[in-house]
Amino acid sequence: EIEPMGKALATLLGTTQVFKKSEAVDGRPVTIFYSKGANGKASKMAFIESGVYQPDCAHSWAIGVNEKGAISGVRVLAMGCPHAMPCKASSFLDQYLGKTPADAPKLKNGINTVAKATGSSDLTTDAVVRTLTAYSKVKGKF
Numbered sequence: 136e137i138e139p140m141g142k143a144l145a146t147l148l149g150t151t152q153v154f155k156k157s158e159a160v161d162g163r164p165v166t167i168f169y170s171k172g173a174n175g176k177a178s179k180m181a182f183i184e185s186g187v188y189q190p191d192c193a194h195s196w197a198i199g200v201n202e203k204g205a206i207s208g209v210r211v212l213a214m215g216c217p218h219a220m221p222c223k224a225s226s227f228l229d230q231y232l233g234k235t236p237a238d239a240p241k242l243k244n245g246i247n248t249v250a251k252a253t254g255s256s257d258l259t260t261d262a263v264v265r266t267l268t269a270y271s272k273v274k275g276k277f
Contacts, residue, residue, distance in 0.1 A: 136213050138224055140183070140197060143210035144168050147181040147199030156277055160269040167273065168197075177274035177277050178202055182269055183212075184262035188254040192216035196259065196264040198231075204274065206234045206263060227256070229264050236271040239264045 145151045148170040154177075156167045165182060172178035174179040179202060193215040199207040209231050211223040221227065230246050238245070242264050248256035 137211045140212055142195040143212060144181050147197055147208050147210060148179045153181075156273075158190050158269070158273050158276070160272050163265075164268045165265075165273075167269075169277070172202070176275075179207065180270065180273075182266040184265055186258035186262055188216065188219070188258055192219065192243075192255070194219065194255060194258050194262075197260050198263060200266065200270045204270060206267070207232045208232070209259065209263065214255065216255070219252050221249045221252050222255040222259055228259070231259075234263065234267065236267045239267040242267075 144153050148168065150170050153168045153170060157171065158165050158167060165179055167182055169177040169180045180200045182198045184198055185193065187193050193213065195212040197210045197212055201207040209258065210230040214220060214223065227249055234242060243260055246260050
């Protein structure tokens with residue numbers, strides 16, 4: 136574990152009063168935590184994503200999306216291999232800040248990977264793309 140989920144969610148959502156929703160997006164279960172705005176609807180969202188670099192290097196992230204639908208932060212929850220650790224640096228993760236669902240199709244080619252951690256870099260990008268895609272399908276639902 137790199138960062139406890141509760142701490143990551145509080146950072147991304149700006150509050151410890153969070154709500155949880157599970158949705159199916161493209162046939163895949165998605166866990167979403169969110170804060171509510173003054174109108175009682177979801178305001179900021181955090182999507183929990185995971186991936187495995189074969190054979191068994193598990194990674195997980197909490198990925199924040201702000202009120203405007205842009206990535207507000209990527210928090211590493213866990214990484215199963217020591218060589219992946221450079222992928223938790225802000226110098227890498229900050230590349231995703233401000234990306235929106237419109238950026239998702241071209242994101243794979245727009246992110247600089249970390250040398251000797253290419254697989255983990257790609258897993259992170261895939262997680263952000265899934266988040267942006269899921270956000271575009273669930274926004275306004277709750």
